[in-house]
Amino acid sequence: MRRPASQIMPVGGNLPDVYDFPRDIQPILDRYCVTCHDVESHGTYTEGGETKPCGPLSGGISLAGDRGPIFSHAYANLTMTAQFTDGRDGNSNKAPRTIGTGASPLMDKISSGAHHGVKVTAHERDMVRLWIESSAVYAGTYAALGTGMTQEAPNIPAKCGQCHKKDELRRPYPGLRGGGIAYGNPTTVKFNQQTLLNLSRPEYSRMVLAPLSKKAGGYGICEAKSGKPVLTSRDAPEFQSLLRAIQRTKDELDQMKRFDMPNFIPNEHYLREMKRFGMLPADHDDSEHVDYYELDQTDWKSHWSPTPH
Structure with missing residues (x-):
């Protein structure tokens, strides 16, 4: 050898050595993405001389930090839509640039300016880049293990069962035991408990707003498919029963707490x-x-x- 091995040095540039999605990545999404990718509307914006709405759920997803049963909506949606490629649960011996930032659409969306003019700073780009290259973890602490996960799921009203197949609205998260569904599957994104239930803002849960007509303040997603509103009022028994069930699950999470919540105590x-x-x-x-x-x-x-x- 011509010289000794280089000594391992800390990463410079005010970058964390261990990444934590809620702490390090969510603030970047809040600054650049949540105006459109949120569960509620944030007005309009003009692009190419055309006025367009800022949400709700632009592109069909939320990148807000609202909590689901296990992860945040932002983390779950980025995972399920395959916006980053970290190789989890996959086969090895991959071809070059099929894993990491080279195969992660999120990097282009935040740095090229082509995605509705979004262009993060160099430091923010490094934050996201190194987060992906270090396995795109959710929790940056061992204290999170075995904590803050709720399993309670609301009973699906009979009216919803007229269109949705049995357990269609109870799909497990891809990659977790019992999932077995590939990332990037659009059906998984639409009908997954991780994003159907909003345990930060229950009244904005997709499970209650999708069947509610737009006239009544809902998303009208089910209405667009069937041609008629499923629920026309927030006072509908189905709306209220679902909302109460989701609120109970939120209360359960607030009691047990997750690692990114105030006053969390490790197990x-x-x-x-x-x-x-x-x-x-x-x-x-x-x-x-x-x-x-x-x-x-x-x-x-x-x-x-x-x-x-």
Whole structure:
């Protein structure tokens, strides 16, 4: 060798070493995408001399940070529409540029200006680029493992069952156990619990607004297909029963909490191991809040070699 190996150095440019989607990526989507890709309308914009609406659900998706049963709507929609390619659950031995940012449509949408003039800063582009290249994770902390996931699903009214097949509105998330549905499948995006239920703003859940007529303030999605409104009022029994069920699921999540929610406390297993390895004092009160991101960093740094090998 002509020289010794280069010493591994931290990534510069004020970029995180471990990415966290709600903390690092969602703010970028909020600045550039949510004006159109939200569950509610944000007025209009002009492009090519034509006035166009800013939502709701432009392109059929929301990129807001609203929570679903496991992930946020933004993360679930970007995953299910294959806007990034991270290789999860796939076969290996892939051809060049079929994984990572080279095969992720999201990169072009945020940086070329071709997607309705959207063009992020160089720093924001690096944030998204390195997030994808480091596996496009959702949670950036081990404290999230085994927490903040709700399994409760509302009963589907008989009126919905007249058009939708059995369990069509209960599709599992692709890639999770029991899913078995490929990413990028448009049916998966439309009928997935992750995006049908809004556990941040239940009244904006697609499950209640899709069958509600536009005249009554809904999306009228089912109306467009059938030619007649399914629900014509928010006072309809079906609307109210669905909304109450989704609100109960939101209340459940608010009680158990997810890693990106205020006052979240990691579960007993995380805290036990942090005590075991000396990251927390043995007499730490498990009911007290801890900075789990900082605890993770302290744990990782404890494994660093004091001198380069």
